[in-house]
Amino acid sequence: MQVDDHTLSEQGLDARGSDPARVLVLACGALAREILALFKINNWDHMDLTCLPAKWHMTPDLIPAGVEDVVRKWQGEYDQIFVAYADCGTGGQLEAKCKELGVEMIAGPHCYSFFEGxxxxxxxxxxxxxxxxxxxxxxxxxxxxxxxxxxxxxxxxxxxxxxxxxxxxxxxxxxxxxxxxxxxxxxxxxxxxxxxxxxxxxxxxxxxxxxxxxxx
Structure with missing residues (x-):
């Protein structure tokens, strides 16, 4: 996968071909570098990463529908999809959407909170x-x-x-x-x-x- 304008391209996912099903991490593009660093540091080679645009940080109303689109696209290809977003200004809408889709997400109000702990x-x-x-x-x-x-x-x-x-x-x-x-x-x-x-x-x-x- 390639990082382009802080958003991961899905080309790498399409290129997996017949590889065994893996865990897909769906994240905010603002977290791409950190998540890729964690993959490398911890040898988490059972995970793939795709991201929604980092600029949605400024328009959080777009996040729940964007998450749904990606989950529905890839849920048949992965055993598990994990959403690396906190609430991020969606007023509980993202949590409700994740429950509807049956996927887990990071706890907390926003990334400043979970970075701090x-x-x-x-x-x-x-x-x-x-x-x-x-x-x-x-x-x-x-x-x-x-x-x-x-x-x-x-x-x-x-x-x-x-x-x-x-x-x-x-x-x-x-x-x-x-x-x-x-x-x-x-x-x-x-x-x-x-x-x-x-x-x-x-x-x-x-x-x-x-x-x-x-x-x-």
Whole structure:
């Protein structure tokens, strides 16, 4: 499979041919790099990965129908399909859809929670209502994902309208990457917010994927 614009192509899935049925992980494109890294680190060769567009992070109403389309397309080819999304702004619609389809999904309200660890995040969320979260992926695409679509490259006067209610940027680092840390600091400075870095690693994403047994 190939990563193209942070979304995995299904060409690799079609190319499996007569390979034995495997576990298919269906994820947000914003998690592609992390999931592929976990596959490699842990030798999880019983899993394949396909992703929906990372930009749906901004339009979560598209996620439940998108998940249904992929599950129905591939459910006859795999023993198990696992949905690597939390609720992600769908207001419970994704959970209901997964129950309808008979597939499991990651617990939690969003990826910031499961990267932090859902139990830990639940304890701190009320104290961080004014925090703007970034992950490795979101730092790497900050300009194309946030800055330019919000028009801040041409209209910096809109900065306070978008971020005036935030007090700090929390960078949840999945990897120890000095370049990403420097860029995250620069993003916070541009937003006029305090900066905090936390090394979360892969959090509950790793735990959830590790619990998926190989197909039998």
């Amino acid at each position: 859902n139990e830990v995040f639940a304890d701190i969320v009320e104290d961080e209502i004014t925090a703007f979260y970034l992950t490795d992926f979101l730092v790497s695409v900050f300009d194309s994902f946030f800055w330019k679509p919000m028009g801040l490259d041409k209209h910096p006067e809109l900065l306070d309208m978008y971020f005036g209610n935030y007090e700090k940027v929390v960078y949840q680092a999945q990897t120890d990457n000095p370049d990403l840390t420097a860029k995250a600091q620069e993003c916070a400075a541009r937003m006029g917010l305090r900066f905090e870095r936390r090394f979360t690693g892969y959090g509950d994403l790793k735990t959830a994927l590790a619990a998926i047994p190989p197909s039998r």
